[in-house]
Amino acid sequence: MQFDRHPNMGYRAFLFRPASDEHAAHLVRCKCMRMCRHNPLVVPYKSLAPRFSERIQMLSSVVTEWLSRNNDPRYRCHLEANQESVRQSLRAVELDLNSDIGRFYQEYGSFCVRGWYELNEPEEIAKWTRYAQVELGVPEDFVSLTTVEGEGITLFRRTTGEVFDVKFGHFESLADGSLEPIAKSFDDFLLWCKLRADARS
Numbered sequence: 001m002q003f004d005r006h007p008n009m010g011y012r013a014f015l016f017r018p019a020s021d022e023h024a025a026h027l028v029r030c031k032c033m034r035m036c037r038h039n040p041l042v043v044p045y046k047s048l049a050p051r052f053s054e055r056i057q058m059l060s061s062v063v064t065e066w067l068s069r070n071n072d073p074r075y076r077c078h079l080e081a082n083q084e085s086v087r088q089s090l091r092a093v094e095l096d097l098n099s100d101i102g103r104f105y106q107e108y109g110s111f112c113v114r115g116w117y118e119l120n121e122p123e124e125i126a127k128w129t130r131y132a133q134v135e136l137g138v139p140e141d142f143v144s145l146t147t148v149e150g151e152g153i154t155l156f157r158r159t160t161g162e163v164f165d166v167k168f169g170h171f172e173s174l175a176d177g178s179l180e181p182i183a184k185s186f187d188d189f190l191l192w193c194k195l196r197a198d199a200r201s
Contacts, residue, residue: 012107059100063190067104070112089122093129093143094158101156101186113193117154119145128153136171156186165188 056114058104059067060140079086088107089099096102110119122129128144132153138144145163152167155174162181172181 003180022121043190051136059103059187060191063194064108066194067108067190070114071108072111074111075111080108086102086122089125092126095156099161099186101161104186104190113190114197116148117146117193120147127180137169137175139175142174155188161185163192 033074061121072091083106086109088103090097090102095105097106110121113119123147124147125143127146131140132138132142132144132155133140133147136153138153138155141159142157142164145156146154152165152170153187155164155166156162157164161188163183164174164179165182166179170179183192
């Protein structure tokens with residue numbers, strides 16, 4: 001979470017991962033920065049400007065409810081035990097940990113998206129991204145979300161947050177910018193997956 005500068009104090013508070021929804025709501029109520037003991041980080045406003053230029057992107061409630069229903073306790077334990085490895089894998093392909101895709105991989109994981117698309121595990125993203133760039137001619141600002149599925153591959157564009165479902169024979173259209181994305185954000189892509197999974201159930 002990121003709070004705007006308070007007019008009388010010149011500070012901002014940042015919380016990268018609230019412990020709970022109640023904790024997040026409490027921080028919102030405390031945004032006037034009363035030096036509450038729950039504020040995890042209070043630093044001068046000007047010192048943060050060069051390092052944190054974008055607001056944290058939240059996953060929508062519809063998507064998080066769907067992901068939570070699909071979660072498996074054993075996978076959840078595995079994910080929690082390997083958080084540092086997950087973060088390293090995301091950083092390796094230059095994905096922002098505070099973006100919607102970053103939060104998805106840290107808090108839910110690919111196992112939660114089932115029935116339509118099988119997303120890459122974090123440690124597989126770099127391998128399939130290299131394959132897409134070398135073998136399929138995919139531009140460098142794209143990250144591979146899937147392996148090469150039967151008819152193509154699904155890609156996330158780091159510079160815009162858009163998601164593209166690229167069929168074989170359409171990679172030139174992707175490169176020249178004429179191919180339309182299937183989703184304007186990763187959150188929208190997850191909603192797209194949910195709707196298709198619901199339609200098949």
